Amino acid sequence: MNKTLLSLTLFMLSIAQVYAQHNAIIKGTVNSSDGKPVESVTVSIKNTSLGTTTDADGHFQFNKIKPGSYTLKVSAVGLSTEEKQITATAGTVINVDFNLSESANQLNEVAISDRRRNLKVDNPSPSLRLGEPLLQVPQNIQVVTADQIKDEQITNMLEGVSRNVSGLVQQEHWGNYALIYGRGDRIAAFRNGMNIEATWGPLSEDMSFVDRIEFVKGPAGFMLANGNPSGFYNVVTKKPTGGTHEAFEFTTGSFDTYRGTADFDGILTKDGKLQYRLNLMGQEAKSYRPYDFTNRFDVAPVLRYKFDDKNTLTAEYTYQFQRMNAFGTAYLFSTKGYKDLPRDFTMAPSNSPASNIYDNSAYLTYEHKFSDKWKATVQGAYFNYKQVGYSYWIDSISTNGNVDRSLGLWDALNRNKFGQAFVNGEFGTGAIVHRILGGVDIGDKYYVADYNQSRSLDPVIPFNIYHPNNAAVTWAPFDRSEPLSVRGAGGLSTEKYQSAYVQDELGFFNQQLRLTLAGRFTHIATTDVYAGDATSRKLTPRVGLSYSLDNNTSFYGVYDQAFVAQTGTIYGGAQVKPLTGNNYELGAKRDWFGGKWSTSISAYQILKNNQLVADPDTHGTSNTNFVLQLGQTKTQGIEFDARGEITTGLSLMINYAYTDSKISKDINPANVGQPVPGFAKHVSNGWLTYRFQEGAVKGLGLSAGYMYQFDRRPWSLSGPLDMPNYFRLDAGASYQYQRYSLALNVNNLLNAYLISGGHEDYLSTSSGPVYNWQAEAPRNLRATLAYRF
Known part of the structure; x- marks a missing residue:
């Protein structure tokens, strides 16, 4: 593949040398009348098929324009159209800025009153x-x-x-x-x-x-x-936008679902320097399974202070609380096969205990712009995830359906700290443009859990899946008298890493050809109670090539590597090695219909060393969390994606992927050639929406989507390759009138029994596999009423 990339480079260089010197670049910025950048407006070149949309900073760019005279047009629903005449000369960069007649608040009003869906973006965050x-x-x-x-x-x-x-x-x-x-x-x-x-x-x-x-x-x-x-x-x-708007939504649906959200976006000072964003959510929802529920609320405030045009400080905090039934109620078990039980089956007793999750996270980000081309960013984050909960599993199952259920304690704490600093910049050496990215990245992850205490729910009379008795049960109370750090000493794992990286993207011939050279050095130290301490370090390179055939079409090739720490418990105490990988990929991308719709196709091959999978055996212990470390896996495939608006009111998202993933090397020869668990060879999805633009039905939208998976692999390494194919059909209708919108979606329209699953052979009291699966919800409805101002 390295030879392929070299050949591709030479080929693209030869083409670029012939054509690129005859082209020009057109770029610029679109601002409101009060000087604020305008996002997501269309910039097109009249009498051509060329078009794009502005990014969050109001920027747009056309990279390959033949010499000549053109008319640039800026347009969007509700805006006064702006046009400018320009003359493009070979080998030059033309800067064209637009100042709209509308203010930022007026633009916000337009967006609310005649809002269109944005299903395609041109720039990454x-x-x-x-x-x-x-x-x-x-x-x-x-x-x-x-x-x-x-x-x-x-x-x-x-x-x-x-x-x-x-x-x-x-x-x-x-x-x-x-x-x-x-x-x-x-x-x-x-x-x-x-x-x-x-x-x-x-x-x-x-x-x-x-x-x-x-x-x-x-x-x-x-x-x-x-x-x-x-x-x-x-x-x-979500971050503050610099404008002022509010939005409220109320959702209800099947299984006694009730949900409300509020989004407040605005400024706190007259000069607009102190901005805020506050999102709130509260939810109560039951399930198609008895006794299951998920109650949740979130609070997510963000403050941003713009000292001036060059310095910005953003502080973000998110709190999520979730209360639900004990973990594991979604799992179904049988010795006869998948779907042997009704999808609303549960092993949980009527007095099933609840689990609580308290999730806190905070970010602090400082950005400094040295110039239009150079920017430095420093950010830190702290995550604290606390879980006070319980989990269900089974200790054994017989062919007659008798099951020994167990309820286990699952208290856990995730405490993670991160720090990053990086610089983005651009400079030129002669005719070559260098886009520079460099920085450092550090992380400290800590996890401890007490899942060592469990109680049998059926010490005398077994629970039978074919004649279930979900009556209330009693069990001895769990011991939480000691701190989690003591109780969970056997479930402790840590990971600390420090990395430095640098990337140079060299742009040739007015950025028509781009060569990416990058490297990252990573040092990782891990701690695991069973495997002990481990330290590793590695330099991972990256080489990429991208060529723009025209303003809407590009081709690329890339070779890169990965190096990732892993933690887990291997039976016998063997040390878990870091995962390393090599990726080879070729692809093509194209924008259509004035930049409103995009397609991409890629072919790739990934070699992964030391990949972890679940161990299907408990080795006679009570631990169900053992892992196996494979020698090497080889994954290759083809992927196609298309998304965006084909024509006004008609949008389409559709994708397809072929994936083939197998074990290529292993210390156990029997594993070589076996498929890697947890994927489907053929996956395709689609979502089509049409919204009427005029007449009595203006604002009415109709949509339909599907999910299809064929030749699926179970989530376990052992057992037959017997996962059923998957097809789900969904549909929806919506109506938008000024500030109000109403949407109704029907999920699983065909009421199909949809599952994912695998095998847990160690649970069987006789020979043969034990089937373990989770079922999705039957046909269900969801309706949302929204108001924006």
């Missing part, structure tokens, strides 16, 4: 540090916007956000954190550019305080914190 349009990045990055999330009425990370990105599948969950798999492994959880993934967490983000979710495919540790070679998702939280 600042937390990805890239400083260039997504079209130019030599990597597959997909962004799910807040509007897409609202269209699908998703309330948290457990409700299928992954459907909007190719190749991702959501696996089992305990009700507190999301397990999302892509490219043959679990992808890491990030928030605002920091890897917050914990041993059992973090608490899944509620969408009330989420601005967007960026899914980054492949290794990307060089530009952020440590991350899995398969990729990560970066949750970007």
Whole structure:
């Protein structure tokens, strides 16, 4: 693949030398009448198919324009159209700025009264540090916007956000954190550019305080914190916009769901320097399973102070509280096969105890702009996740359906601290433009849990899954007299890392060809009660190449590596080694319909060393959390994504992925050639929306979406490859009138029995596999009434 990249480089250079010298760059900024940048307005070149939208700073850019005279046009719903005449000369950069006649508050009123969904973005968030349009990045990055999330009425990370990105599948969950798999492994959880993934967490983000979710495919540790070679998702939280608006929503639906949210965005001082954002959410929701419920509330205040045009300080705090039934009630067990039990089946007794989660996080970010081209950022974060809870499992199951249920204590504490400092800049050496990214990244993760205490719920009479008795039961109280640090000494793990990285993207021929060279040095120290202490360090390189065929089309190739610490318990006390990976990828991206709709396609191969999977055996102990460390896995595939607005009112998100992930090397020869657990070979999703633009039905929107998974792999290493295929159909309708909107969604329209699952052979009292699965909800409704002003 390195030879391939070299050949691709030479090929692109030869093309660029022929054509690039005859092109020009047009860029500029769109501001309101009171001097504030205007985001998401359309900038187009008349009588051509070229178009783009402004980013959060009001910037736009066209990278490859033939010499000639053009008319630039700025437009958006409710705005006065602005036009400017320009003349492009070969090899030059033309700066064109627009000052609209509307003020920032007037623009906000326009956005409220005639609001359109934003399903495609052109630029990554600042937390990805890239400083260039997504079209130019030599990597597959997909962004799910807040509007897409609202269209699908998703309330948290457990409700299928992954459907909007190719190749991702959501696996089992305990009700507190999301397990999302892509490219043959679990992808890491990030928030605002920091890897917050914990041993059992973090608490899944509620969408009330989420601005967007960026899914980054492949290794990307060089530009952020440590991350899995398969990729990560970066949750970007809402920040002050500098305008003033408020929004309220009330949601109700199946299973006695009641939810309210409030979003306050504004300024606290007359000069506009002190800005705020406050998001509030409260929810009560039962379940299609008896005794299950999830009650939750969130408070997320943000303060931002703009000292001047160059210095900004942002303080952010998020508190999430969740009260739910004891963990594990979603798991179903049988010796006969998947779907052997009704999907609303539960093993929980009627007096099932509740679990509480207290999740606190805080960010402090300082930004300094040295100039229009150089900026420094320093940020720190503190996370504290406290869990006081219980969990259900079974100790054994017989072919006649007799089960020995157990209730265990699961108190836990995640305490994580992060610090990052980085610089973005740009300078030129002759005809070459250098985009520089460099910085340091440190992290300190601490996890301790007491899951060592358990009680049998059926000491005399077994619980039978075919003749269930969910009557109240009694058990001896658990001992919480000692601090968690003492009780959970056997479940302690820590990770500390320090990293430094630098990247130079060299732009040739007016940025038509871009060569990325990067490296990251990482030092990691881990502690595990069973495996002991371990220290490791590694330098990971990255080489990328991106070529713009025209203003709407680019091709890229990339080679990079990853190095990630891992913790877990291997039976016998063997030390868990860090995960290392190599990624080879080629891809193409294109914008269509004036930049409103985008497509991307990529082909990749990832080699991962020391990947962890669940150990299907307890080895005769009470520990169900053993892991196995595989020698090497090989994952390869093809991914296609398309999203955005095809024409006014008609938007489409559709994706497809082919994934093949197998064990390529292992100390156990029987594992070689076996598929890696937890993925589907073929995954496709779609979501189509049409909103009427005129007439008596103006403001009415109709939508439909599907999720399809074929040739699925169970979440366990052992057992047959017998997971049923998956197809889910959803539909929705909405109506928008001035400041009001009403939406109704029907999920699982066909009322299909949908599952994810695996095998737990050690639970059987006789030979043969034990099937373990989780079922999704049957057909259900959700309605939301919103008011914005």
